[in-house]
Amino acid sequence: DAGVTQSPTHLIKTRGQQVTLRCSPKSGHDTVSWYQQALGQGPQFIFQYYEEEERQRGNFPDRFSGHQFPNYSSELNVNALLLGDSALYLCASSLGIGTATYEQYFGPGTRLTVT
């Protein structure tokens, strides 16, 4: 049973550029959440996708956007990159909102470095 997978593993970008990160959820899961984890800190919620729609959003600017595909995989896009966007980006998958299952399972993350 494949767990949550993310690509790429590492990425180096220049300020002002745009980046796309990808996530495939755990088999059987239909909800994808994205988190940003700065060095030495806990993950911070960016947004969540269910049924191809953004359902919840954390305190992140509009430069952060996403998409969910019919096969439940998801993309995180960040425009106009800033140095402060350097972080580990984590994808977590879970069963649908409102189900009795609460667990979220995380992927290995994508390490983004902005220079």
Add this chain to the structure above:
Amino acid sequence: GENVEQHPSTLSVQEGDSAVIKCTYSDSASNYFPWYKQELGKGPQLIIDIRSNVGEKKDQRIAVTLNKTAKHFSLHITETQPEDSAVYFCAASLYNFNKFYFGSGTKLNVKP
């Protein structure tokens, strides 16, 4: 929004000793509290969780306790082993939102 505080930030114990990590939360509506273990270069791994209708849950050497009145919950690891060394995160969420608020993490070092 929810605010989760975690203590201590670092914890060093001798192999075989017990380790306790504590978290407090601010939103009394939170009702799901998972604990994650994160090893260097990896994503967080769910190790145990507890729902608000339960006061304690145990899984082999790991246990979690929840005090809803005081709004705090704790992770207990007994008979620690070197492979328990990692960063541990607590989190809180409203189950129907699946939006997790994480603590700042505890770096546990188990000395052989």
